[in-house]
Amino acid sequence: MAEQQPTNWSSELLDCFEDTNTCCYGFWCAPFLACTVSGRLGEWYFLPLCDALTGCTSLFCSVPTCIPPAALSLRVAIRKKYGIKGSHLKDMAATCCCSWCAWCQMHRELKRRTQVPVVINLQSQTTVNMQPPVFVGGMQPFPVMMMPPQTS
Structure with missing residues (x-):
């Protein structure tokens, strides 16, 4: 398996x-932004709320009282998944000193790295957004066979 070259954060x-949009979402609805980041990464949607429950982060003003473990672990996971340069020390500083900005940065990164592909059918001039599959309850649905359109 080829190792990818380390990159920088996209912002x-x-x-x-x-x-x-991300800035306003994070400023007015910080807990929801954090949950969105966790969900987009494929983790438990409510994982960031554990930081608030443990007293590491205030639920509304996002001011940490210690290093928030959920924010730190998600930030490290994003760095490892996309090969982003950095260190655990920098991640700890970002999540502890400016957790709201760290959540916004993670959200921007996931938005840029997980763009929904668009397919354009040149014959009918229609655009189709290809959405990723949604697995309910962790169960993968049966595969769906796509048949080519019938020509008359």
Whole structure:
């Protein structure tokens, strides 16, 4: 298996105004943004709320009182998954000193790295968004056979 070259984050920690939608989402609904990041990464959707329950992060103002373990683990997971340069020390500093900015940066990264592919049918001039499959309860559904359109 070929090892991928380390890359940088697609945006810096304080680049909130690069994606104002994420910035507003994180500012007004920080717990929901954190849960969205966890869900997009394929982890338990409510994992970030464990930081609030353990007292590491205030649920509303996102001010940490210690290093939030869920935020740190998700940040490290994103770095490892996409081969992003960094260290555990930098991840700890980001999640502890500016957890809101760290969540926004992780959200921006996942938005850029997990773009939904678009298929354009040139014959009928239609656009189809290819959505990833949703597995309910961890069970994979039966495969669906796609038949080519019938020509008359």
